[in-house]
Amino acid sequence: MYSILLQDSSWATFIGRFHPAIVHFPIGFLLIAALLELGRRWGKIAVSENVVVFILLWSAISATFACGAGYLLSLSGGYDVNLLDNHMWKGIGVAVFAWAAWLVKSDKLQKALPAGKLIYLPAILVATALTLSAGHDGGSLTHGEGYLTQYTPEPFRSLAGLPPLKAEPTEIKPIADVQQAVVYTDIVQPILQTKCTQCHSSSKSKGDLRMDQLALLAKGGENGPAFIAGKSAESDMIKRCLLPENDDEHMPPKGKPQLTTDQIALLSWWIDQGAPADKKVSQLTVPEAIKPALASLTKGAPAGSDKISEPGVLSLKVPKADDRVIEDLRKTGLIVNTLSQDQNLLEISAVNLPGFNDKQMELLKPVAQQVTWLKLGGTSITDAAFEQIAKFPNLSKLHVEHTATSDKGIAMLKPLPYLGYINVVDTKVGDAGLKAVAGMKALRSIYVWQSAVTDSAVSQVGKQFPDLLVMNGFNEATAAEFVKAGDKSDPEEVKNK
Template sequence: MYHILLQDSSWATFIGRFHPAIVHFPIGFLLIASLLEIGRRWGKIAVSEGVITFILLCSAMGATFACVAGYLLSLSGGYDAGLLDNHMWKGIGVAAFAWAAWLVKSDMLQRLMPAGKIIYLPAILIATALTLSAGHDGGSLTHGEGYLTQYTPEPFRGLAGLPPVQAKPAAIKPITDIQQAIVYTDIVQPILEAKCTQCHSASKSKGDLRMDQLALLVKGGENGPAFVAGKGEESDMIKRCLLPENEDEHMPPKGKPQLTADQIALLTWWIDQGAPADKKVAQLTVSESIKSALASLGKTGPAGADKAEQPGMLSIKVPAANEQDIENLRKAGLMVNTLSQDQNLLEISAVNLPGFSDKQMELLQPVARQITWLKLGSTAITDAALPQIARFPNLSKLHLEYTDVTDKGIISLKPLAHLGYINIVNTKVGDKGLKAIAEMKALRSVYVWQSAVTDSAVSQMGRQKPNLLVMNGFNEAAVAQFVKAGDINDKKELKNK
């Protein structure tokens, strides 16, 4: 057992992860002991020396346990070596001086070494100072170097010799020309900076992996390469994103901002194309599903922006979905993203589950009220699934592209009072289906190219429904504008309800 704990193992990691909890005990006890000692010496507090002695003993024991757990946690790697070393020795110093303060304060040592009491005050003061310094290092290890002082205001910043606060970066501008965008620089890197580099950068390289530079991303970490060029779904960085959020290997960790379905799709596409460093979108092969994700970059900027920041969402609040129901969806291979924490609305995507079928639609029923964006494009669903979708009362966006749905099924969506956006590209939906859904009051945007809808029906619809935008041809700039217009109209319409 002793040998197991001295190396990186499940036991070592299990015990080591108690370090953040245990470390608060010596911090609290030392501060209390210092304050009580000051209050006692000033005559402000009536407290016996026995009480202070007991608190010091608790602080020394807590600091010792925290040191052991911290060492075991460090075996898992992924921390800046120099900062970790400083944190470790300061922590050991806290334990050593806490024990020294307790020994000197105890009756037993005072009888053996009466002169030892002269080191009592220095010991407790040094232990307290080291606690504060070690805590700062611990915060830097967890959140990145300079975490504590990053937002120090003036004039204290100048007095401490800290550089001026850097202005917050301006909002990412939309990509004006998607075809000329450099895939890594303009699309991939912003995603990584928004969702990955907090734990994988120069200040903190969890698992010895850095994602702030392409060369270091290619190099990989202690578990090997982060991705295999040409094999997106087989790449570790993609597989970890697709794991259930409650699993330890899932990335980003639970509680951190998660990648959206579009972001994962774009990262996978980039890797599938060989992970080029300097190629433009126009130089790569773009599938229909990726075209939609690329088009959205024209209105929201590079895919670092969260879905909750985008327009087209309902301005309502629903009860939070049951965690087990969400877990069941993820286990089935579906991607589930919370669009807004205060609204509890969900986006569910089958972008990586082409075999998703009508029978599996039952999995969505427990979260029917929470679903507002649903992506079932390129799956195996048919008309039989659409009556079930019609029972999602807050659905506002629906992707059915590249499926076998027809007019018969699409007509069953008419009860959806908030549906403002629907994609039926390359389906068997025709003029009859378009006419039926055009009667839906909230509908503002429809993709119909490569479907059975005729040009004459689109023209007629344009005259009859001037507020309904029907896109029956693909042009990257036009699609980006179409998506933007549709989303904004959706939002305005829904807020007026």
């Protein structure tokens, strides 16, 4: 057991992740002990020395446990080595001086070291100072170097000798002429800067991966190269986006700003084109399905933003949903977002409700007209739910991945006039289901990885409907076939696959 904990393992990571929680105990105990001691010495408060001794004991114990958990967490890697060393030794110093203060205060060293009480006050003050300094390093390790001082306002910024505040990019700026845009510099790099480099840059490189420079991105991290040129479906940076958001391996992590569907489509297209460093859009093959994502870059909204991009849906104008109905839906745990204020269209997601079932679909009846994006992936729905889904006339995107969906349910979607994207990854949908929806007028992409759909059916549908993207996962032969056919492996909507 001890050998397992002294090396990177699931047990070590499990225990190590308690470090951020445990570390708050010595911080609190030491600060309380220091304040009580100062207050007692100044005559401001009357407190028993036994109380201070008790608090110091628990500060020393909790600091020791925090050191142990911190060491186990460090085994997982991905931290700046020098910063990690500083943080570690400061943490050990906190524990050592906390124990020293307790030993002296409790008279444990009185006989062995008569002059021991002279080191009591310096010990508690040093322990407190190290706690604050180690906390600063811990914030930098977790959130990037300079995390605590990053947004220091003026005039304190100048007084501290800090450089001028540099605004972090939060969105992709519109491109005047997308055809002349350098794909990596003007499209790929801005996407990575807004969604990835917070955890993968020079100040913080989780998994030893840096995504702030193309050479370092190509080099990869502890899990190997981040991408394989020409094969987006086999590239780790794309595959992680295909995982459920609750999966520990999903990137960006749950709770962080997620890459939009168009953004992942553009990244995948760049990789499929060989991940060039200096090629312009006009110099690369642009499949029909990727053109809407590129076109959105010239507008005021960044690619893949919450602006509706489907041509048919753009013309829709539906009545505003009742605010009380939306509030009731949110109370059940559903996520309800307005995608377009002027059109009143809604996105409804059950990402946090794995138990959401067929009966609960009745809750969505009052907003049937307004729902255009519906995310039911990973829920408990079956084919019975599609009787209700088929009554959403303006549905344009549907996620039912990782559910019990089969051919019977998926076939009910045929009458929907605006449905352009379907995700049936890891379902029971087979060849019959694929063929049933392939001819839908608005359908641009369907994701069937790990379903019952066969490669032969994908090939047949591809020939019959050349403008339809059928993404069948990480099969090398399929990927090669798409590339050979002119790179029709448009990764539109890959994000929630």
